[in-house]
Amino acid sequence: MTGTRTFFIGGNHKMNGSKSMLESLSKGMNESVESKENVEIFIAPSYPYLDFLSSRLDNKKFKVSGQNCYSVAKGAFTGEISANMLVDLGIPYVIIGHSERRNVFGESTDLITKKTKYAISLGLTVILCLGEQLDDRKSSKTEKVLSDQLKDFASFTPEEWSKIVIAYEPVWAIGTGVVATPQEAQDTHVFIRKWISENVSEDVAKKTSIMYGGSVNAENCQNLSKQSDIDGFLVGGASLIAADFITIINSAVPKKY
Numbered sequence: 001m002t003g004t005r006t007f008f009i010g011g012n013h014k015m016n017g018s019k020s021m022l023e024s025l026s027k028g029m030n031e032s033v034e035s036k037e038n039v040e041i042f043i044a045p046s047y048p049y050l051d052f053l054s055s056r057l058d059n060k061k062f063k064v065s066g067q068n069c070y071s072v073a074k075g076a077f078t079g080e081i082s083a084n085m086l087v088d089l090g091i092p093y094v095i096i097g098h099s100e101r102r103n104v105f106g107e108s109t110d111l112i113t114k115k116t117k118y119a120i121s122l123g124l125t126v127i128l129c130l131g132e133q134l135d136d137r138k139s140s141k142t143e144k145v146l147s148d149q150l151k152d153f154a155s156f157t158p159e160e161w162s163k164i165v166i167a168y169e170p171v172w173a174i175g176t177g178v179v180a181t182p183q184e185a186q187d188t189h190v191f192i193r194k195w196i197s198e199n200v201s202e203d204v205a206k207k208t209s210i211m212y213g214g215s216v217n218a219e220n221c222q223n224l225s226k227q228s229d230i231d232g233f234l235v236g237g238a239s240l241i242a243a244d245f246i247t248i249i250n251s252a253v254p255k256k257y
Helices: 019-032 047-056 083-088 099-103 109-121 134-138 142-155 182-199 202-207 221-225 242-250
Strands: 007-012 039-044 062-066 093-096 125-130 164-168 210-213 232-235
Touching: 007 093, 007 210, 007 242, 019 047, 019 242, 039 093, 047 062, 083 109, 093 109, 099 125, 109 125, 109 142, 125 142, 134 142, 142 182, 164 182, 164 232, 182 202, 182 210, 182 221, 221 232, 232 242
Parallel strands: 007 039, 007 232, 039 062, 062 093, 093 125, 125 164, 164 210, 210 232
Antiparallel strands: none
C-alpha cells in the first residue's frame, strides 16, 4: 500500500505572545499562505490565547494546538489544563513531552505516556516530542535515549499511533541557534522510523509523520525539508515572525511511502 505522509508545520510560541502580536501574525498568515495538499499547519500559543487565536486564524488553512495537557479530566491540579478543555474549545492538537516539560518541569516518560494515551482517547492528535541532550549526542547515546523515551509506546495500538505525530528535537539545538545538519536529522529520523517498524509495525512506521525541531528558521528549512524522512517542523522563535514562518511553511515537501 502506498500513500503520502502529512507534512506538519507547527509554531510553538512557548511563554511568548500578546493579543496584538497574535492579531498581526494571524493577519499576515491568513493573507499570505495558501492551502497545500498533505500539509497541515498549526500554532500553539500560550494557554490564555487559545480561543483568541482560534477566532483570528482562517480555520480552513490553520489549526490551533495546546502546548501541554494533563493525564486526567479534571481535579485539584492548580495551573494544569486538561485534554477535555482543549476538546471543549475545538482544539485538535496538543504537544506532549517537549524537552522543556521533561527537563525544566521534570516530567517522566511514564507521565508523558499517560498524558498521551488520555489525550488520544478523547480524539486529540498528539505531537509527541523526543530528543537527546548534548552529552548524550557526544557520547553516542542518542539512540538509547530515544529508545527509552519511546519504549512505553510499543504497547500502543496502530489506531492509537494514527493519532501520534513524532517531533524529534535534539535538546542541544533548541533555541541555541545550533541546528542538526540535514544528514544528522535524517539519520535520527531513520532510526526512529526503524524503531517503530521493529516495535509496533512496518505499516505504522511508514505512515507516521516525524517532524524535526531545533532552531529551524527561514534559512535552513529548505535543505531540511528535502530529507526523505523529515515530515515537518516544530518551530520556536521563527514562528513568532510571520514572514519567517511563512517561508518555513512554503518549504514543505510531503513524502510518499
